[in-house]
Amino acid sequence: MRPSEFEYHKADSLEQALALLQEFGDEGRPIAGGQSLVPMMNLRLARPAHLVDINGLGLDTIEKKDGVIRIGALVRHERYLAEPLIIDNFPAFIDGVRAIGHPTIRRNGTIGGSLAHADPTAELPLLCMLHDGEIIAASAGGERRLPATRFFEGAYMTVLEAGEMIVAVELPVPPASSSGAFVEMAERRGDFAIAACGVTLEHARGRVTRAAVACSGAGQTAMRAPQLEEALEGLELAHPDAAAAIAAFTETLNPPDDHSASADYRRALVGQLTEQALATACSRAMEAS
Amino acid sequence: MTQQMDRPKHIGARIQRFEDTRLLAGTARYIDDIRLPNMLHLRFVRAQMAHAKVLEIDTEALEDIGFPTQVFTGADIGDLSIKAHQDYPEMQYSEQPLLARERVRFVGEAVAAVLADDAYQAEDAAEMVFVDYEPLQVVTTMDQARDPEVPGLFDGWRTNIFVERQMKGGDIAQAKAEAAHVIKRTYTTQRQAGVPMEGRGVAAEYDPASRMLTVWSSTQIPHLVRTYIAEELGLPESRLRVVAPDVGGGFGVKGQVFPEEVLVPWLAMKTGRPVKWVEDRREHLTSSIHARDHSHTLEAYVSEDGRLLGLKADISVDVGAYSTFPFTAAGDPGMAAKVMPGPYDFQHYEATFRALATNKCPIGTYRGVGRPSAVFAQERLMDDIANELGLDPIEFRLKNVVRDFPYTNALGFTYDPGSYAETLEKMRDLLAEDRAAAEASSNDPDKRIGVGLACFVEQTAHGTPDFTRRRVPIETGYIAARVEMTPDGQALVDIGLQNHGQGHETVMAQVAADALGIDPKDVHVRHGDTLTTPYSVGTWGSRGGALGGGAVHVAAGRIADKLKAIAGHLLQSDPQKIVLQNGIAHPEGQPDRHVAVAKLARTALRNVDQLPAGMEPGLEAQYSLDGPNDGTYSNAVHAAVVEIDTKTGKMQLKRFVVVEDCGTILNPLIVDGQVRGGVVQGIGSAMLEHFIYDEDGQPLTVTFADYLMPLATEIPEIELHHIETPTPLTPLGAKGLGEGGAIGPAAAIANAVADALGIEVTKTPLNANALWHLARQAEKNRAE
């Protein structure tokens, strides 16, 4: 459990970091909080010859601008819990962040690292998909804007290319009459989830006008549920009974079947968590209005 | 044997552990802290296939690696191995080579040893060694192991059964004939790893000047390691020193002699340089020892009025690829068969038990050893019987527990006095409200509350005859202590236990201090080093307090007698009437006529001209205490209150209660700590920990991301209650205590789950996935 040999480079500016990443190509990797990369290196599942330390680049701001909230790639998980821009706009996001790991993990881990690492049941990838986030990736050649829903290609796989790194994530600010919730089921507190579900709602006159649903645990990446979202439009906040629509959604799922959970259990769990997240989102909406 | 204490003052006191200062301040020293000049670091190349012929070990790539390396393989080490045989004619022998020879039998078995100047280089070099394998048929299930068509794991084996034997007493046919009810069930407990915080580690150095070989190992049994190394390597034991420095937990895992402990000193001799190996977590999980993995089929014979008449047991344990030293492949199944009668009064019993060989990591001893699985089966069965007969599970147990002591069970084991009925009655009172609440919750289909308990006895501190009967290579079970006073009136206690969390450095000081009339802080307890401590079997089998404490008490008592004789002489008083306390000696009732203990010590060691005529100078005594023939029986009732969300499978442990009896309590803080720690591990067994192999024998749970240990967040407040029934069989009345906490939780929690869901629970772990499936099954059963 000792990493294979690597060279460490501390980047002082984004330009320098991108230049180094371009130079090293497949041999190089950014290191942010190190909470996923270092264990992978110790197990020799990752063996980058060069590490580019991006902690000193100042990419750690959360700002509101032109209808979006921009979160720098180096923002640590624990920051959101004290950040009014997130607390006020994204209740589901806050629920989700609380479920990430343990205090040390939340103090060190970054959003850029979590998205790039792409664990199938990590919270932040799901939350970025739920909130229609866009991931901003930079390379020496320029910037790309990638919708979160098209960023993840599989377990631990993203569309990022060698030499590219995430610099920020942008989440559109939701309208005033909106709500959301996130629930997950993990074997122990702080574990990666067996399954999770986030729901956001926009509403008017006691009814849902637009819904978003994202869940994990049903496949190799988190996913949105477009048909279910459509079915939820018009739902009464006071009677959030969507059992049939949720059942129709979970029937389409083909979750993994392995030693930690059966496919049947995972499918049922996604349905159950969706019900719970929806119920909480609805009751929060009612409380607010 | 009973030698009553005069005035216990420190024994029984709530004294905080002396060793914690060292452990908490980070000044403890473990194997990894050992740095010797010119030391080589060892990294193993470990088998990646579960069962295969080793065709070739290719080290060519090391030629260009750019730093010096040395590689040793099975071809270099001859027939050095771990042999753990029991002298039964039907036993099939396995030898675990220090490095695989020709064939590997589980993923993680050591194939080659790679040495380099630092640990990083050794790991880099080990990666460059390529092993070419030819796969052989893999045995991963108990059914495959019992199939006579499947080829044996070892040349000349008939089947993959290490051993199959019987134990019986009474007349099982008669019990069956008299029974109004026959209840038969099968219960299984999953394979686990032991997982102390510090993994294993060994360092060795040979000093040609003194012709001494010193071996440091993170072990619970330094003297047994010394003897094994000496015999296997043909070295004089007098020139071999084994040191177990601070050991970061053991839980029984470090109670075996491992191949690495013999290989590292061999490498140090061979290379002429010190060698160190420190295990990493993945190695620990795949290559040390595993535990549990039992399947028990029980058939109970019960009378019309709910009395147990007899029990028939069929016990299989998947013990993996090799027999482990010194408790052997038959250790776990034999223990389960032996303890299955438990706290219940019946005289007809028959058990068949077998150890099955598979291509998995060998099974060794882990806190409880066979008992957690046996108690799971026995106590699940008690609930299933109560249910079938429509009896209250507590009343049913009360009807059947042993009440008159000493009691001799169907196998001929004699139980010393305990409090089986009293602990149950106490628990009945403690659970009354929870049981009512559980009853009331039965209309809510989504949230179900259940209450379950487990009642058990634990044979502890067993003496030599128990091992002779089992013909196990451990051979004996005694603990020796040597007590010595220094001229300033302080004491040294050198004890053959190894303290790795049990609090021996405190408890032994309490015991010695009471005998010598001094402060426990003035007693220095040393352990874990064969150079300074008398030969003993080490720390296992819940014998530290009962036997180690007893040995210290007797040895210190002999010194106390001498101190009294000197005091009597100096004070012109009858030595029989001298009292030692608070650092002074005085005639009973005359504290003003006193002499300091320090003065007595100085007289014995320095001013010997003032000793009574003819008295030998010096203040030293040693005593070896063997366990009682059948051991001493601790008992406890554990209970769990659970709430299950039937839709998600999430279970919350709302309450965990223990009522236990370990005889005389030597230090209540330590007793509570030991029980709590054990319960936490038991909760891990019940709900989380599962070491899984796939059908090819590949391990799937090789990091803490997959092998789930209980976390503080999952553990409720553990409530402890004590009843003290001192045993007449040990000098202080103490019974064994260390393992009990881990024995009851799986059974108690499973019974609570069965109560909550209204379904029979037959296996652990009860994780979310399992609970969700049980809830579905319960729903289906109700619908039918």
Ligand SMILES: Cc1cc2nc3c(=O)[nH]c(=O)nc-3n(C[C@H](O)[C@H](O)[C@H](O)COP(=O)(O)OP(=O)(O)OC[C@H]3O[C@@H](n4cnc5c(N)ncnc54)[C@H](O)[C@@H]3O)c2cc1C
């Ligand atoms: C015990 C434990 C429990 C955990 N539990 C959870 C949990 O419950 N939920 C959860 O979501 N996570 C969990 N984590 C993971 C944690 O959240 C990590 O912090 C996160 O996944 C990675 O963030 P990081 O900054 O540490 O990334 P690093 O470890 O530094 O990097 C991870 C990967 O991302 C790449 N990378 C980092 N930054 C960038 C960037 N800006 N652009 C491109 N690539 C980048 C690295 O090259 C590497 O491949 C846990 C971790 C541990 C150790």
